[in-house]
Amino acid sequence: MVGPLLELRGLAKRYGAHTAVHPTSLAIEKNDFFAILGPSGCGKTTLLRMIGGFVPPSEGRILVAGADVTRLPPERRPTGMVFQNYGLFPHMTARQNIAYGLRLRRTARRDLDRAVDEMLALVHLEAFADRLVPQLSGGQRQRVALARALILKPQVLLLDEPLAALDLKLRKAMHRELRQIHQAIGGTFILVSHDQTEVMTLANRVAVMNGGKVVQQGAPRDIYTRPADAFVSAFVGEANILPANRLRGVIELAPGTVLADPGPDQPVNVVIRPEQIQFGPGAETAIRLQARMVDAIFLGPFSHLRCELATGASLLVQIDSNDLNRMPALGSNVTLGWQAGNHLVLDQA
Amino acid sequence: MPENLATKLTATPSPDGRSRIATIVLLLPAFLVFLGLFVAPLSFFFVQSFWKASIFSIVPGFYLDNYIEVFTQYSGPLLRTLDIAFLVATVTTILGFLFAYAVRFSLGSLGNVLLLTALTTLFGGYLVKIYAWLTILGVDGILNSALIRLGLIRQPLQILLYNTGAVVVTLTHYLLPLAILPIYGALREVDETELAAARDMGASGGRAMRDIVLPQIRPALLASFGLCFLLAAGDYVTPALVGSPGRAMFGNFIQEQFSLRMNTPEGAAMSFTLIAASLALLCVVGFVINRVFRAR
Numbered sequence: 001m002v003g004p005l006l007e008l009r010g011l012a013k014r015y016g017a018h019t020a021v022h023p024t025s026l027a028i029e030k031n032d033f034f035a036i037l038g039p040s041g042c043g044k045t046t047l048l049r050m051i052g053g054f055v056p057p058s059e060g061r062i063l064v065a066g067a068d069v070t071r072l073p074p075e076r077r078p079t080g081m082v083f084q085n086y087g088l089f090p091h092m093t094a095r096q097n098i099a100y101g102l103r104l105r106r107t108a109r110r111d112l113d114r115a116v117d118e119m120l121a122l123v124h125l126e127a128f129a130d131r132l133v134p135q136l137s138g139g140q141r142q143r144v145a146l147a148r149a150l151i152l153k154p155q156v157l158l159l160d161e162p163l164a165a166l167d168l169k170l171r172k173a174m175h176r177e178l179r180q181i182h183q184a185i186g187g188t189f190i191l192v193s194h195d196q197t198e199v200m201t202l203a204n205r206v207a208v209m210n211g212g213k214v215v216q217q218g219a220p221r222d223i224y225t226r227p228a229d230a231f232v233s234a235f236v237g238e239a240n241i242l243p244a245n246r247l248r249g250v251i252e253l254a255p256g257t258v259l260a261d262p263g264p265d266q267p268v269n270v271v272i273r274p275e276q277i278q279f280g281p282g283a284e285t286a287i288r289l290q291a292r293m294v295d296a297i298f299l300g301p302f303s304h305l306r307c308e309l310a311t312g313a314s315l316l317v318q319i320d321s322n323d324l325n326r327m328p329a330l331g332s333n334v335t336l337g338w339q340a341g342n343h344l345v346l347d348q349a
Numbered sequence: 350m351p352e353n354l355a356t357k358l359t360a361t362p363s364p365d366g367r368s369r370i371a372t373i374v375l376l377l378p379a380f381l382v383f384l385g386l387f388v389a390p391l392s393f394f395f396v397q398s399f400w401k402a403s404i405f406s407i408v409p410g411f412y413l414d415n416y417i418e419v420f421t422q423y424s425g426p427l428l429r430t431l432d433i434a435f436l437v438a439t440v441t442t443i444l445g446f447l448f449a450y451a452v453r454f455s456l457g458s459l460g461n462v463l464l465l466t467a468l469t470t471l472f473g474g475y476l477v478k479i480y481a482w483l484t485i486l487g488v489d490g491i492l493n494s495a496l497i498r499l500g501l502i503r504q505p506l507q508i509l510l511y512n513t514g515a516v517v518v519t520l521t522h523y524l525l526p527l528a529i530l531p532i533y534g535a536l537r538e539v540d541e542t543e544l545a546a547a548r549d550m551g552a553s554g555g556r557a558m559r560d561i562v563l564p565q566i567r568p569a570l571l572a573s574f575g576l577c578f579l580l581a582a583g584d585y586v587t588p589a590l591v592g593s594p595g596r597a598m599f600g601n602f603i604q605e606q607f608s609l610r611m612n613t614p615e616g617a618a619m620s621f622t623l624i625a626a627s628l629a630l631l632c633v634v635g636f637v638i639n640r641v642f643r644a645r
């Protein structure tokens with residue numbers, strides 16, 4: 001049948017007067033690596049737990065391959081979950097943890113052993129198979145949790161911030177591995193994360209959540225280049241947000257700097273990414289601003305300069321770190337600019 | 350090299366050495382109390398259990414007569430006592446587990462209220478609970494009047510009180526909070542996510558309890574069982590007040606030796622027999638718990 005593999009229809013969760021997830025509708029296609037991105041407390045875990053069957057929704061429906069699973073308990077749903085804090089069984093070895101689901105299904109010994117060995121190989125844990133969970137490192141535990149869910153070949157794999165507890169280096173290695181695993185075995189993954197680089201690296205589709213609502217969804221690149229509102233622009237990547245007013249199709253950013261932008265008269269946010277701002281008096285750009293350089297922040301391959309406009313607003317400008325030495329002294333007046341198509345104008349709500 | 354020597358002498362002791370001394374100093378009072386109030390009297394009575402009581406005096410020596418008498422005269426009450434204590438401990442541990450499990454995983458904040466309520470009954474004291482059961486189960490007690498009121502019986506039932514059943518009920522009620530505590534403590538260490546994960550992989554609630562929860566709390570199950578078993582096996586007040594006069598428990602006979610008969614050696618021998626039998630039984634129970642609830 002054609003249609004999305006997983007469909008949420010107006011799914012919502014309220015705790016008393018507090019709404020953790022507002023009515024949410026999403027369609028997730030087969031073999032998607034779908035990410036739900038949002039700040040801590042925005043309702044990501046609640047949404048994922050409703051899909052997994054651990055939190056009863058206040059309203060709405062969940063359909064997997066067209067079948068309504070809203071009222072099914074977790075053990076009868078075709079979903080598998082990797083929990084935020086893993087939930088490994090500490091009294092069992094890595095191998096026993098991974099085998100548990102198949103043992104419940106009364107898989108024959110030979111098939112079970114083969115499947116577990118395959119999983120151990122997939123997550124590179126062959127050498128640690130017989131260690132108890134407390135004897136495993138954080139990264140190894142993470143892999144056990146992943147293997148334990150994957151071995152059951154769930155139609156939808158739910159990952160709740162699976163890498164949040166790992167250090168940066170390990171997290172990056174796991175990003176590569178997760179990509180490879182998804183490419184190797186296929187399947188539909190839903191990843192919940194507050195880390196936009198993680199989402200950009202892994203997902204082919206993203207839903208951005210804020211305050212219990214999905215505020216935008218689409219391909220990661222579209223969300224980055226065309227954020228729906230100021231929140232998304234700032235949460236997905238770095239963004240400079242300059243509040244201004246539109247009057248008769250013209251926005252005045254600073255005395256003498258105007259943008260033509262047709263639309264109703266109202267307050268707007270002008271969004272410009274740091275990497276799109278050019279720097280220096282010679283910049284041949286359509287839009288130009290006078291500013292004072294107040295700080296330079298070294299960030300590795302590139303650096304950020306913080307500049308203050310006469311209005312008091314501050315702008316981050318990204319430069320190549322090789323150019324850092326050629327920058328004027330802190331406190332000097334500089335000219336900033338960008339090409340006409342590079343900013344976004346978002347109406348203030 | 351006098352300089353070196355001086356630095357050595359004035360050097361602060363290594364943190365290791367200092368903490369070892371601190372540990373000894375901190376443990377000393379507890380150790381002395383333990384030695385004086387527990388080891389010494391027990392050793393004294395253990396030695397005395399091999400002495401002999403004659404008419405007006407106690408004769409030191411090494412006689413096995415006391416132990417022989419335990420087995421010939423008191424094996425019936427001993428077995429009965431172990432039997433009752435085993436029943437009480439089993440029932441109490443199961444109830445305690447179910448209670449603690451519900452408090453930990455199902456009842457939310459209501460659970461804390463129930464837990465607190467269960468624990469406050471400990472403040473009431475032990476005799477209060479026994480008299481409570483006397484008023485519930487007595488001939489003109491609450492249960493009988495309720496049954497008569499409901500028209501279920503005409504004459505009050507005589508069989509509610511003064512039998513082994515009443516002893517089991519009373520002891521179970523008294524010991525339940527003590528069984529709940531260790532189990533609840535152990536359950537707090539079990540992460541709810543583990544249960545959610547087991548369910549996610551296809552386990553029913555009961556299966557998750559058996560595979561995930563019980564194996565992790567085996568020591569606490571044994572602790573609860575052991576605590577209840579030892580307190581029940583050593584009790585002599587409950588059987589005296591609500592039990593059948595003809596079916597006294599071992600503790601009643603021990604008490605009789607120490608008080609009425611003034612035969613401390615025999616009382617000591619009986620006590621050590623009970624201790625040894627209890628420990629042997631607990632070893633078996635521990636082994637069984639370990640096997641039955643092992644990780645599979």
Ligand SMILES: Nc1ncnc2c1ncn2[C@@H]1O[C@H](COP(=O)(O)OP(=O)(O)O)[C@@H](O)[C@H]1O
Nearest residue numbers: 015019020038039040041042043044045046047
């Ligand atoms: N069991 C619960 N009872 C009451 N409020 C809850 C419960 N679970 C979550 N919440 C609230 O719902 C909101 C969303 O939580 P959560 O889904 O865990 O967010 P996230 O995973 O995005 O950090 C939070 O404000 C949280 O306090």
Ligand SMILES: [Mg+2]
Nearest residue numbers: 044045084161
């Ligand atoms: Mg969360």
